[in-house]
Amino acid sequence: MTTPYQHQSQAPVPPQGPQGPPQGPPQTAPQAAPQMPPQAPHQAAPHQAAPHHPAPQAYQQPVPSGPPSQPYAGMGPYTSPIPVRRTHLGNALASEWTKIKSVRSTIWTLGIMVALVLGIGLLVSATTNDADYRTLPTTLPGFFGTLLGQLCIVTLGVLVITSEYGTGMIRTTLTASPQRSRVLTAKALVFFALSFTTTTVSLALVAYASMGMHSGPEVTEPTSDQILGATVGAGLYVSLLGLLSLAVGAILRHSAGAITTMLGVVLLPAILPAFLMMSDSLRDLGRKMLEYSSPQSLASLFRIDEGLNSGWPQLSALAVVTAAAMIAAYALLEKRDV
Secondary structure (H helix, E strand, C coil), X not given: CCCHHHCCCCCCCCCCECCECCCCCCCCCCCCCCCCCXXXXXXXXXXXXXXXXXXXXXXXXXXXXXXXXXXCCCCCCCCCCCCCCCCCHHHHHHHHHHHHHHCHHHHHHHHHHHHHHHHHHHHHHHCCCHHHHCCCCCCCHHHHHHHHHHHHHHHHHHHHHHHHHHHCHHHHHHHHCCCHHHHHHHHHHHHHHHHHHHHHHHHHHHHHHHHHHCCCCCCCCCCHHHHHHXXXXXXHHHHHHHHHHHHHHHXXXXXXXXXXXXXXXXXXXXXXXXXXXXXCCXXXXXXXXXXXXXXXXXXXXXCCCCCCCCCHHHHHHHHHHHHHHHHHHHHHXXXXXX
């Protein structure tokens, strides 16, 4: 008996015609399949069929014809266990107060300003006599410390906002509070309240200390308007100057550039009139610029000369300039990227 494994196929022999075998490459016969040892035939029962493996249960599920059901349809909307409430300006004020009191530059600038106002004011009051205050108010010593202390407020006003641009923290601030106008409003209110309170209290201490050190028949007692101008008026002027610095910092977004600009605003009107009044055509401009310069405005508030006005027109002009700068800062903050 010949099994399929023992069968050997032979290559066909091409027929030869009268002209001999066909030309072409020689053809090789295919190799025979390897012979396998004979195996015993499998004695399987003719009535036995191949085993049937049922399909998995997942593939036997009917496919729904309608739209898929919504998951968690019966559970309702998600409710956070953390209480959520709408934010307002008070939250932004608390945030800005936390930042301004935790920054080291705030302590240094305000500390130096207080030291200048108190130190120079008390030193001037201690080195003067009662006869020096026959025509001058006893609140005058606070003027000399304020001339230098205002530069500290200007620097702090710039750093309140430009420091966040320098470190990149302004992105975090505006992410936590997307309403940019609210952020700038909170910064302005917190800074103005802090600078006004610190400056006014320092000036009031110097004024009342000088009034206590110089009293007698030779001393002219200051009026209520003079005390108000030397304390609240001067504190309001310096604070508005610092708020103007904050607006310039928000516009320029660079600490060195904003501080240099504000130093020019403070010092240039006091220096330039000396050159303008050399010309007859520019003399009136030089006098008006000198009148509204920072030293002359503070001198008017302290009532150093009877010929000067009360200082409130200069204060009003500074308030108008500061309001215009703040409006420009609001517009640019909403328009530009951080």
